[in-house]
Amino acid sequence: EDKVVQSPLxxxxxxxxxxxxxxxxxxxxxxxxLWYKQxxxxxxxxxxxxxxxxxxxxxxxxxxxxxxxxxSILNITATQTGDSxxxxxxGRIQGAQKLVFGQGTRLTINP
Amino acid sequence: EAGVAQxxxxxxxxxxxxxxxxxxxxxxxxTLYWYQQILGQGPKLLIQFQNNGVxxxxxxxxxxxxxxxxxxxxxxxKIQPAKLEDSAVYLCASSLTxxxxxxxxxxxxxxxxx
Numbered sequence: 001e002d003k004v005v006q007s008p009l010x011x012x013x014x015x016x017x018x019x020x021x022x023x024x025x026x027x028x029x030x031x032x033x034l035w036y037k038q039x040x041x042x043x044x045x046x047x048x049x050x051x052x053x054x055x056x057x058x059x060x061x062x063x064x065x066x067x068x069x070x071x072s073i074l075n076i077t078a079t080q081t082g083d084s085x086x087x088x089x090x091g092r093i094q095g096a097q098k099l100v101f102g103q104g105t106r107l108t109i110n111p
Numbered sequence: 112e113a114g115v116a117q118x119x120x121x122x123x124x125x126x127x128x129x130x131x132x133x134x135x136x137x138x139x140x141x142t143l144y145w146y147q148q149i150l151g152q153g154p155k156l157l158i159q160f161q162n163n164g165v166x167x168x169x170x171x172x173x174x175x176x177x178x179x180x181x182x183x184x185x186x187x188x189k190i191q192p193a194k195l196e197d198s199a200v201y202l203c204a205s206s207l208t209x210x211x212x213x214x215x216x217x218x219x220x221x222x223x224x225x
Binding site: 004006031032034036040041042043044048050088090092097098099101102103104 | 213221
């Protein structure tokens, strides 16, 4: 059964801290891994990773995929209260193109 | 460009009643997805359409859930009869096609079954 597991499930830090969120996957016919940010209801897209070892970066957020370890990390530097959200990662299955989501990491940034 | 539209935003029903959700994807997007997100969990795919054909409905509880996408644009998801465990947020998403494209999510419908 395809499975995506995220850790930690919950994280509370102070503004300005750097955080690392983890995602591991067991997905048959893996194609790519996606990260989403969910603040209210609708997840918003952050990154799509297909190649191992190539970092994707957007402002203070960055992510990298390790296909050997079947994992990915999402880094957020100099965190702000607006970064408080649930961060979801999902593995995409080749062929069917369906996404299998992890349970999410709830990140809380305290001022 | 306009995003994915969903309605209603909230719905409260009693168990055994029926309910329907509506989704209008981003214009030109061929692929449409319905997800169920139970509190504290990630979204789970219920059904995926490519235009008006079903690509994947392996996790759709077909004894009570049904979905259609007539004319390959709008879609409706129905639950009949509802159970307490159907309480969740129902998310609709669309993508340009079924390749390696980003999925854009709508605001979701929060369903509470009492």
